[in-house]
Amino acid sequence: MTAVWRVFRKEFGETLRDRRSLIATLVLGPLLMPALIGVVLSLAIRHGGAPSDRPITLEVAHARRAPRLVAFLGQYGVRIEPVRADRDQARRRVERSHGPLLYVPRDFGARLAAGRPAPLRLYADESNRAVQAHVQRLSALIAMYGGAIARLRLVARGLDPQLLAPIALHPIDISTPQSRAALVLGMLSYAILFTMLMSGLYIAIDTTAGERERGSLEPLLTMPVKREQLVYGKMLAACAVMGVSLILTVGAFSFALRHIGLDRLGMSVNFGPAVAAGIVLGCLPLIPVGAALMTLVASYTRSYREAQTYVGLVLLVPTLPLIFANILGLRPRPALMAVPSLSQHFIIMSLLRAQPLPRLDTAISVTVTLALGVALMILAGRLYRREKLLG
C-alpha cells in the first residue's frame, strides 16, 4: 500500500506542478464549460424570453386598404408602421429586416365585403426565433379578428355562432418550473460527466504512454514494487484529478445557473449547495471507471499522440448512453440504473428536478458503477504485467 501511495503522491503532485496540464484539466474544462453554457442560456433568456410581454412592431404595406384590421391590431398592442411597398419590395425588405411585414392586397376590402375569403400576405423570416414568436401572435390576432367577423355574419343570418366551434380544446400544461428547466438543462449532465472524464485524460496518458515515450518506464519497472501497484497509484492519481475537476465543474455550474435568472424562462433550477453536493456524490463512482478505461487504452498505445487519439475516442463511450437517453426519452428504472454514466445522468437530472429517485435506484447505480470501476482497475493492473508494455 505504501508503494501505491508513493506513486499516487508523485503523479498527483507532478500534474499539479505542470502548468499546461493544470490549465487544460482544471481550468479550461471545469470553468469554461459552465461559463459557455451560462452565456448560451442567458442569451436564450434575453432573446427567447417571454416575447408576449414585448410589443410587436408590424410593418404594413397599404394599411389604408384594411383600416379596421389595423385598428384592431393596434388595440392589442401591435405597433403599426405603415410602409410603401409592392410585393417584390415587401419581400426584399423582409430579407433585410426579417419582418414581420403585412401586405394588404388591392382586392382585400372588396372580397371581405362580398363575403369571400379576403387575402393577406404576412412576410417574415421564421428562422429567427423572435420573429417566429411574433408571427404566431400575429396569426392568432388576425384569426381572432376573422373569427369576430364570422360570428357577426352568422348572427346577421340568424344562426348561432357556436356552430363554428364544434370542439373546445383545453390544453393543460402540467410541466412544473423545475421540469421545464430540466428540458433545457439536459445538456448539463452531459457537460458535467464529459468534463469530469476529460480532466483525467492528460494524466492517464502521461503516466502510461507518456512514461514509456520518455523512457522513464523501464527504470520504474526495476523498482522493487509490483507492477499492478504502480498502475494502481497512477489510476488513483487520475481519479484524484477527476474528483477535483468534478467539484470545480459542479460548483461553477451551481454558481453560473443561479446568477443568470432562469426563472425568466419560467423555469426554476434547483441547484443550491445541497444539490451540488448530491451531484458530486452521485458522479464520484463513475470516476474509477473513467480512469481505468483511459489507463487501459493508453497503455496499449505506442506513443503519446496515438494515445490521445484512442483515449479521446474512448471518452465518447461513456457519453453515448446519455445521447440515447435523450433521443429515446428514457426514464429511470432499476435496469437502466445499472448502466454507468446513464445512471449518473439520471441522478443529476432527478436532483435538478427535485424529484428524488428511489433509494434502490441510487444504490444500484453506486454499486454497479463502483464494481465495474474496480474490475477495470484490476484488469489494468493485470495488463501492466505484460512485457509488451515496454513497447
Added chain:
Amino acid sequence: MIEAQGLIKRFGTVTAVGGVTLRAADGRITGLLGPNGAGKSTTLRMLYTVLAPDGGEAWIDGISILGEPLEARRHMGVLPHGAGLYPNLTARENIEYFGALQGLARRVRRARTAELIRRLEMDAFADRAAKGFSQGQRVKTALARALVHEPRNVLLDEPTNGLDVMAVRTLRRILVELRSEGHCILFSSHVMQEVAALCDELIVIAGGTVLVQATPEELKVRADTPSLEEAFVRLVGLEREGTST
C-alpha cells in the same frame, strides 16, 4: 554478484538470446561487449527483471530473479538504455522518488540523495526541473537514482552513449569508486576503448550467445594479438564464419 545460467529469450520466432551463462563478481567491473543486436540489452533486461526469460535462471547475490524478483531488484541499481526522467520534477525529486519506491524512509532518502548529488557533482542543477537537462545531466541524475538505495550490484546499459568527454570521465570515476567499495558492476557497451579503459573482466557476446568470458589480457593472448580491438573483431568474425558455414 550476478550469475546467469543458460538465459534464453525469444521474440516471436527470433531468438534474441540463446543461452547466456555469465558471472560478474563483486569488486570488479565486468563489461558486456558485443556488436549491435548481439543480445546485450536483452540479457541485461532479463537480469534486471523487466523481461521474463524463456529459459534459464539468474541470481543476484544468490537471490533468484524468477523466484523473488522484488527482492532481487532491491539488490540492484539499474541504469537502462536511454533512461528517462520525469520532466516536471527536479533532479533531486527524481532521485528521491526512486528512493521512496525502494522503500527508504524519508530522512534516509533525503540524506542519500544529498550525498549522491555532491558525489556526482550535480549541485548546479540538482534543484532545476529535469525538462531542459543536457544528456550528461540526465545520465548523472539517472545514475544517482539507480544508486539511491546503495545497491550491491549496478547494471548499466550503454551508459556512455551521447555523453561528452567530461561526463564520461565523471562516470568512469564513479564506477571505479564503486568497484573499490566492493560493488559488482556489469555494463554493456559496443565501444572498445571504454571497455578497455575500465573493465577487469570481459564478456564477449554475439548472436545471442557468450563467445568468451575472460580478462582483457587473456583475451589478447587467446586471439593472439596485442590489440583488444583486433581480438574482439577476430572473435566475433570467427563466430560469424562459424555460423555461416
